[in-house]
Amino acid sequence: MKDIKRRTFLKTTSAATIGALSPINYVSSKESINGKILVVLELSGGNDGLNTIVPYGDDNYYNHRPNIGIKEDKLLKIDDYFGFNPGIVGLESLYKEGNMAIIHGCGYDNPSFSHFTSMAYMHTAAPNSGEEYGWLGRLADQMAPSSYKNFIINVDKTQSLAVKSKNHVPIVFDNPERYQRESFYAQKNILNTIINNNDAEINSSQKFLNEIANSANESSNLISEAWSNYTRRVDYGIAPVDLDKIAALIESDIPTKLYYTAFRDNAFDTHVHQNNLHTRLLTYASDAIRGFMSDLERMGRSNDVVLLVMTEFGRRVPENTSLGTDHGSAGPMFVIGSSVKGGHYGKIPDLLNGLDEGDNLKYTSDFRSVYATLIDRWLQVDSKNILRKNFQTFDIFDRTV
C-alpha cells in the first residue's frame, strides 16, 4: 500500500523534478556582481540524508533500517511520503513557509567513501580530478578581478579547499573578537605595514605568508568592527555554527559575496548508536539556520541571501550492526532563503532498485547541478567555465530574482 503512495507522490511532484531549461539572462561580464550573497553551510562527516528527510511512505526504508529507522509517529510530516527528523523543528517551519528547496539524491559517478576525498570532490566540484582550486574560489575568480578585496569569507579555524582561489585571498577567521593584532599604539605602524617583497630569493612559503599578512592587515578592522556593532537579537540555539557571525558581516555591508562555514570536526560521522546523536546534531544545525533566516529578516536582507546546506556524502542505506550507518553516497542538499520556491526537486532515489552492489544510493542529481543552479540562477554568472561543463539547473527561485 505504501508503494502506491510513493508512486502517487512521484506523479504529483514530477513537474518540479525536471530542471527547467528556460533561458537565463546573465548579468553582463563588466558588472558581474548583482548584489546577491551566497552562504554555504557544510555538515562535515557525511550527514545521513535518509534519517534527515525520512521517506516514511516507503516500506523499503524500514526494511533497510529495522532498528534505526525513525517511526512514523515521531516524524514531523511534511506530506504523505516524507517526514522531517524530529530534531529539525526549525527547518520544518522554513519548509512550511515555502522557503526551503530539497534537492534529492545529490551525488556523482564513482563515489569515494573517504571523507577527505569525497569532501575534496565537493569542494572542487571536480570528482576524480586533480583540480587545485575550490568551486567558490573559481567562482570568485570569474566574478571579480583581483582588485576586489574581501570577496570571500570562510568562517573556520582553517581554510576550506572550497574557497581556494587563484586571485583572491579569502578572509578566514573563527573568532571575530580575536581577529586583530594585540599591540601597543607605538608598534602599530610597523605591524600594519604592507609587504611588497618580490625578491627572487624568498621562498614560496615566505611569499605565501606575506600575502596572508597583507590580507590580515587589510581586513582586521572591518571584521572586528562588524562584530562589535552586531547584537544577536534572535536565538540561534546551542551551536550557532557561525551563522551569527555571517549575519553580523552581512549587516555591516562588507562587500563580501561568498561565505563558507562548516559544522566542524566530522561531527556527522555517525557510525555507532546514531539516532540520539544525529537528532541532536540536526537540531543544532536547524536551530542555527532558522535563527539566521530570522536575523536576515530582522535586518531586511532576506531577499539578498540564500543558504546552501551540503555534506560530503550520504550514508549507507542499510543500518550497520552498531545502530549506526557507514559511509555511503548520494543524499539531499538544501537551498534555503526567502527567494527560494520551496518543495522537492530532483528524482527521489529508489530504495529498492536504486542501490548499487554496495547498498549505496545511486545518485539521481549531479551535485554540480545544484552548484550550477546557484551560480547561473542566483548569482547570474555563467557556470560553464567554473564547472567545466553545462549542468542542468533547477528552477528553484522566484521569478522576481
Next chain:
Amino acid sequence: MINYNVNYKKIYYYRQWENMNKTNLSIILFLILISINVHAKESVNWYGDIQPISNQDWNLSKAKHLLERAGFGGTPDEVEFIFKLGLSKAVKHLVYYENISVSNMPQFDESNIHDPGLINFPPSRPATTKLAKETGEALGVKVKESGNRKLQPIVNKFFFWLRASRLETKRVAYWWADRMINSPRPLEEKMTLFWHNHFANNEQKVRDYRKLLLQNKTFRTHATGNFRNLLIATAKDPAMLYFLDAGQNVKGSPNENFAREIMELFTLGVDNYEEEDIREAARAFTGWNTNDLEFIVNKNQHDTGSKTILNKTGNFSGEDVIDILLSQDAASKFLVKKIYKEFVNENLNNDIIESYANILKQNNFELKPLLSAMFLSRDFYSDKNRGAHIKSPVELVISTYKKLGLNNTPGVPDFNQSTTAMGQTLFWPPTVAGWAGGKSWITPALLMERGNFARSFLYPDIDFIDKDFYSPDPKIIVMHNAIKEGADITSATKSSNGGDSMMMAESNMMADRDEDFNTRYASYKGWQMAVSRVKPIMRNAVNVNFTSMVLNSGATNSHEAVDYLINRFLIVKIDGKKRDMIISFLSDNLGTNDLLQAETYLEDNLRLVLHLIMSQPEYQLG
C-alpha cells in the same frame, strides 16, 4: 677553523656597522650567527640530490637548520654544540639517541580521578541512563531507591568524568610540552608528535586521558624504531581501538572504520585499494578489542574464514593484514612522503621520494636509516628547503620557549589555549586524518594569533582567568548563582535558560525535560567535582632578562640588538624594510643608538622589539 662561504653583498652591508674592530670572542660568535643567512654557493643545485653533504659543507647555519627540523631548535649554545659535533656525529647524536639517558624526565603526575566504576564508560548520556534504568546502577553509582531525580548522582558522575578526563588530558599536554622542551632526545619528541598526527586520536571520542597517555608512550617507544612494530602496537592500542570502533567489529557484522583508515590514512593512501579490500580486512580485525587498558582478542568474535585482501587469499589475522599492506609498493612511498613533508618540505620532489622509499624498504621499515639519510642529504640543506617549513603551533611555541632558554612550559599564557588559538590542540586533532599542516596552518586570523602569542608571554596577562577551572558557559554560572541563593533545581534551570523572556530554540527547550534527572544541573555538578579533584596547572609567567641576553651577546647598538634577536630566533632573513623600521623604532624609543647608555631602561623596549620580530611572517618558518 670554521669553513663558511660568505656572500659578499652581505659583508658590504654589515661593514656599515659600528664597532666592528672589537676583537671580542662573542663578536666572532655573533658574526658566525649572522652567517646563518649566508648560504654556501654550492647549495643552489642541491635540491633533489640525495648525496650527503661533505664535512667541508658543514657550518653553524646548517647545524641550526638541522636542530630546527630534527628537533625544536635551540639556544645559540645548543646550536653550537650540534655544530661542534661535526656533521656525521651531529646526525648520529640526534637520530641514534638510545644511549642518551632520559631517566631524569619526570613521569606524568596523575591526579587520580579514575575509579573502577568508570571502566567501560558508556558512549553517551542516554546510554548511561538507559543502563542505569535497566540494571539499577551505572558508573559505579546506584539508582536512588525513591524520591525525586533518582538518576541524578549517576548523571552528575557522567559529566564529572567528561570534564575531569578533559582537564587531565590538558595536564598530559603540559607534561608532554615540558618533555619537548627538556628532552635530550629532541627527535624522539618530534617523531612522537609526528605519530600523534599520523594516528590522530581525539579526546572528544576516546574520553579517557589514561588511554591517550598510554598511546603517547607507545608513540615514544617506537618513535624512530620500526614502522611495522609501531603499526601493530597502534592497531592494538586501547585509544585507537576505541576511537575506530573496534568493539563494534565482530564476526558476521564487521565495522569497517579501522580497516578503512589503516589503508587510507596509515599505510597506503587512496587509490591503492578497493572497497572490497576494506570489507575483507575488517573481517581479519574482528574480535580485536580492549579490556580497559589491555588489548584482547575475543576469539569467538574473530572471523576465521578465508579473506581476499589486495589479491592475496588466506585465513588472515590482523597482523597478516598489516604485513600485506606493508608489502605494497605504495606503503613505503606513502610514509616517506609524509615524513618528507614534515621534515623537509611540504612540496614534494618525486624523484627523491622514490630513493627514500627504497631506503625504507631495504631496511624493512626501520626508520633510523631513512631519517639519517634525509638529515645528511644535500637536498635537506638546499636553499629551496631551508626556511621553507611553516611551523605548527606546537612547534612554534616549543621552539620559542627553547630559544628563550626556558626549562618548563609557562602557566601564563596557558600552553593549550595558546596553541588552540593558533589552530592546534594536543590530543584534539580535528579528524582522524590529523592536522593538514603546511600552508593550512596559516590564515589571516591564525597569523595574527601567532603574533598575539608572542605578546602574551612577553607581557603576561594580569587579568588571566584559568578557563580550565572557571566555566566559560554563562548558563552554568547563572545556575551556580541561583543554586547558591537557594533556588530549587527547576527554577535554577529556568533562569539559566534566560527566564521566559527569550523565544527559545528547540535545543534549549530540551534542557530539562527528563524527570529522572536534570542535565544542566549535572553539568554544573560535574564541573565542580572535576575542579576539586584534578590537580591545578602552575601559573608561572616567563621569567627572562632580555637586557642581559642582548648585552651578553656583545651587541652595543640598536642595529646589533635587533640583528642579534633576529638571528637568535629566526631561520630566514626578515624583510629588509621591516628590519630597518624595527631598528629605528628601537633607537627612537631608547632616545639613543647606544645600548649601554640605555641599559637601565632597555628591558621593556627589547620586549617591544621581540614582539615586532615575532609578529613577522618570517617567524613562522623553520
